[in-house]
Amino acid sequence: MAGAIEFVDGGTITTPQGFMAGATYAGLKTFAEDKLDLGILFSETPCNTAGVFTTSAIRSATVTVNRERLAQGIPLRGLIVNAGIANTCVGEQGYIDAVEMTGIAAGKTGVRPEEVLVCSTGVIGVELPMALIRDGVEQIELRGAGGSDMARAIMTTDTRPKEVAVSFEIDEHLVRLGGIAKGSGMIHPNMATMLSFLTTDAAVERGFLQRALSQVADETYNMLTVDGDSSTNDTVLVMANGAAHNHEITEGTLAAEAFVEALRQVCTHLTRELARDGEGATHLIIVEVAGAADTADARKAAKTVATSSLIKSAVYGADPNWGRLMMALGRSGAAAEEEKVDLFINGVCIMEAGKPIPFHRDAVVALMKRPEVTFRLQLNLGEGDATAWGCDLTEEYVIINSAYTT
């Protein structure tokens, strides 16, 4: 029933049928070269929509508004997003401005404000210049090919946009799933990365859509770390408009399995791209933990290794200082027995059953100079597996973050 998943060349958030997007420079983003900073995503038809959000106790007003709108349970039509200012920690004005943003976008697209979501990313503690946003929205031209502009408009310290789309068959209907994401610092999501928006023209039942997103976000965005810091604005949204005219996908069907797998591939792709584009990063780090006592332990161990500043620094220097892997494993809280652990760096076994194996140092250093470094930790205790993604720590990260507002 479900065909193979194929990546679409040049795919983005408007690759699924019936979605349009557009972006403009409103004047909010003063620090980046790419000046697009205000975007709108719009669906020609109502969408079942699901979201996952930051678990931080200090949240952007946009998160509050989006949670309320999703709780209504009504189909939604669109999303307005700005980069440059986070609309966080500005008192009651934050909520007022977030609601007004949905109203402006609704006015432009001819829908009701409560059918529109809103996201912001950027500096905390600064009020949104609403006059600029009102003017900016007037400039936006919504187009079926506008997804890539939207991907650029949400960038802050990102060096490149992240966008992808796949297509696959469900019940002999070709359906598409596209996504964009942003975020290269303050990335250690607890519920979501800073911002990622997904669209599909598949018809998907709303409850299943939420469960599928929550599950896949746990395996992808929630296993991503750039610097251990979580944002106040982390949001992942998926909108399903049904334009592909398939039977609505419900839980426990083959179609549901196919949809979850497509969602996993799209989110994994975006997660890897977010890690690779971490602030100052020169290497993508992939941490595979196998044979942990359970999945929770595997996740803890993988994420602790990917988060370690010492390991991130060692990858930057292509230094096979594997003792730091054991250090991070030990402190992760996961059950571990030294005498059972096998370690691999890019496929080369460095430690077997807790004992270091003499390895050809120059060869491993050369392997670690590749743009992707994979650490594999086999704990040989149980069936728990997990993968985490991160990036190396470089002087450039420090330079970027020591003078972001100045």
Place this chain on the structure above:
Amino acid sequence: MAGAIEFVDGGTITTPQGFMAGATYAGLKTFAEDKLDLGILFSETPCNTAGVFTTSAIRSATVTVNRERLAQGIPLRGLIVNAGIANTCVGEQGYIDAVEMTGIAAGKTGVRPEEVLVCSTGVIGVELPMALIRDGVEQIELRGAGGSDMARAIMTTDTRPKEVAVSFEIDEHLVRLGGIAKGSGMIHPNMATMLSFLTTDAAVERGFLQRALSQVADETYNMLTVDGDSSTNDTVLVMANGAAHNHEITEGTLAAEAFVEALRQVCTHLTRELARDGEGATHLIIVEVAGAADTADARKAAKTVATSSLIKSAVYGADPNWGRLMMALGRSGAAAEEEKVDLFINGVCIMEAGKPIPFHRDAVVALMKRPEVTFRLQLNLGEGDATAWGCDLTEEYVIINSAYTT
């Protein structure tokens, strides 16, 4: 009954009566300018001894040996320690070598091996060259003024030794408490900093000594973070030899209160020095959290702020990017309500009741260029207070740690 606590000029671990120490260069430490790398601490009389150790699942064999020796409950006489090699992740040989080190030190000082503790710090996964250690111990000259040599011998990437001593009166007896510590990377202790050794000539009951050390370590070393990474070797030991001839200090007395306060002052001093000398650090960061719902929340919030790479980078750049404080508070897991939070940077109020206060930016930047930066977060929810210590994140940290073994 208890007099004022006074810091002793030039005080160190041999300032208390009846302690001797010495150190030599055995050839283990190849990467540091200060070449002392093997030391012995010895008490002329038996000592009640207490310790706290790393909670990591991957531990140095030295930690195992020391736990066993402390569990015996017998008075101890000394400690042998090396820098350069951690004696961790080397299979069964690690335990054999750790025990042999205590035997060598015992032979030199004329006590039994089970009366001696052992610590190692340095690279993980390399076996100790025991021949060098045997030769080295022969060269060590134990002296009443040898504490400072011992402080140097435990340094790895530290740029300077950390040592301190205080004196105070108990029951008309002058007693002394001294300490040394090392560690400037892989510092985020869960039970203890990498290595800190404390001595006192006060007579202290063993059970109370352990409880006092555990309590004070929680408030000091366990609130220290340099890079979020915990070592496999973290150890704090305190030895009390009673040479001051006071009545043995027991729980619930005025003397006990005085002793705990002296211990707190010595450990706070060493904790601050460890933070200040964090790898590549240019600023000491002090995070005070007041009015949290409870102490556990205050500790979580303070430590999360002190650990944040974004905040550490901002301090390096003297950038009053206070939004990052709110971000870290939000993700710390501590209860927080945005509209109740007050923030201060070096005494200047930046946010009051959740609203940013316009501040003179240049003045705050100038304040942040001072060598100590204090962030104060008043949550106004309850009675929970805590302080954490850390340091800024600089390019130098990355340079140090991207090529430590190479």
